Amino acid sequence: MRLRALLENDALGLRLLGGEDELDRSVRGVMTTDLKDPSRYLSGGELVLTGLAWLREPADAEPFVRILSQTGVAALAAGEAELGDIPDDLVTACSRHRLPLFAVNESVAFATITEHVVRQVSGERAGDLAAVVDRHRRLMTSGPAGGPEAVLDLLGSDLDLRAWVLSPTGRQIAGAGEPLDPALAAGLAGEHLAATRTGRRGPHRLTSHGTAYSLFPIRNTGRAAGPAARDVRETVLSDWLLAVEADAGDWPAARLDLLQGVTQLISVERDRRDAARTVRRRLAQEVLELVQTGAAPAEIAARLRVAAPVLLPGLGAAPHWQVVVARVEWDQDGGQAPIEAGPVTQALLEEILVDPATAGAESADRIAVAHTGDEAIALVPLAGGPLPESEDDGQAPALGLHADALLAAVRAPLSAGLADDGRLTLGVSAAVHSAEGLRGALEEARHARRVAAARPGRVCAAGHHELASHVLLLPFVPDDVRRAFTARLLDPLRDYDRRHRAELIPTLEAFLDCDGSWTRCATRLHLHVNTLRYRVGRIEQLTGRDLSRLEDKLDFFLALRMS
Secondary structure (H helix, E strand, O other), X not given: OEXXXXXXXXXXXXXXXXXXXXXOOEOOEEEEOXXXXXXXXOOOOEEEEEOOOOOOOXXXXXXXXXXXXXXXXXXXXXXXXXXXXXXXXXXXXXHXXXXXXXXXXXXXXXXXXXXXXXXXXXXXXXXXXXXXXXXXXXXXXXXXXXXXXXXXXXXXXXXXXXEEEEOOOOOEEEEOOOOOOHHHHHHHHHHHHHHHHOOOOOOEEEEEOOEEEEEEEEOOOOHXXXXXXXXXXXXXXXXXXXXXXXXXXXXXXXXXHHHHHHHHHHHHHHHHHHHHXXXXXXXXXXXXHHXXXXXXXXXXXXXXXXHHHHHOOOOOOOOEEEEEEEEEEEOOOOOOXXXXXXXXXXXXXXXXXXXXXXXXXXXXXXXXXXXXXXXXXXXXXXXXXXXXXXXXXXXXXXXXXXXXXXXXXXXXXXXXXXXXXXXXXXXXXXXXXXXXXXXXXXXXXXXXXXXXXXXOOOEEEEEXXXXXXXXXXXXXXXXXXXXXXXHHHHHXXXXXXXXXXXXXXXXXXXXXXXXXXXXXXXXXXXXXXHHHHHHHHHHHHHHOOOOOOHHHHHHHHHHHHHO
């Protein structure tokens, strides 16, 4: 299709800002991005849609437009929803590089333009494939009644392709016909994550037990996706994938374009799913803020009464609650920009908490996950009324979550995505049935996660039962024992701090809170790593302890908790 055809469709809400002489350019596809450098996802001929989140200052416009021009895109369409009028610097840069520029009215969704272009381009290339895409579009826009399953069913009936939509852990979200074997699905997800981490562009191809599969990424690129990732690690553990039982290596361009169009249509379902989770995420955030700010139990209980019917509709009695805390951490070089791990940890924890035996995009509707910093916190309801007092012993009921079981089915694919520079650690609390117990459950889950962080491996978890040796015993330690224990470990540091203002105690607290990570601790304290190493060495010299040993770390942790 030609660019000028886009202007003739009033429903697309496009207004030409420059490039009148270039309107006969052909459009071969469409891409939505807010990356400063989207070149690795471009092959030429695309209409690029952007919300301008990458535009922080006027100087950003020139390099962005130069990259688009060099990769041969057909035109740029900028949304007016965020900034209103399109900045003059962007208009000037597009004019300099002879790149046609459109403004997208804020009332028009990028998905509307994407669907129109995919339908038109496919129609011009192959009439039979256009019919498939058009039916896909109509089914997708009809909502859950059609959904990804209907799209995959048409792939099978019209193109004889068996395909499945998988989560990053390998859980089947959608499929037509026989479900994919869970072990095979996990293996495909792991291969996809590993290939993505190496920077290879999809589709990724592999053979398993003599059968060829092609794996297409389904990226969350709609307006609900939030700011564009600066680093592949910010999204690799949350993106879906489309697994097709075929070798796409010898496919014609028309068929590859069709499958890329299908992934864009399925991403609309991903956007809808994320939008539906907004209420549950907000409920979790509100409860978490009340708990962490020391709100009255009655206030927390009132908020839980609001959350319960949303998470467990039709439930007659107040549920029990469990808290799960997770953190994804990445090794970083000193010159790298910080990786924002909170959102991806939130999405990943939502996925992990879904029963791996269930399928479908809606199976996480009873999970509320918030994130604060790099930490994700889940509030998980367990059906059932309050425990009788004689049974309320702090132990999780049989239906509760167990740390080891949560990661059993997902450890292999996630380890592939974490590669050799990432870690996932997770802690699970016991079940509680009242607002009074929720603060303790949160602390319990956090302590359990720290226990998991002290273990080797890329994916580790710990449960509340593993804390019985120290955290649960702290309230019962006699005061004189507390004082003697903390004085022996902390008094030398306090004395040194008073004399030299060396801040050894704050350094020790930050070092333990960062699980012994030199890079993260130095960043938190705004210190050079060598300065941090000097301080830790001084702590070890004054106390005779070794902070590389787990036992000494635990002693310092307990001393700080009891002081």
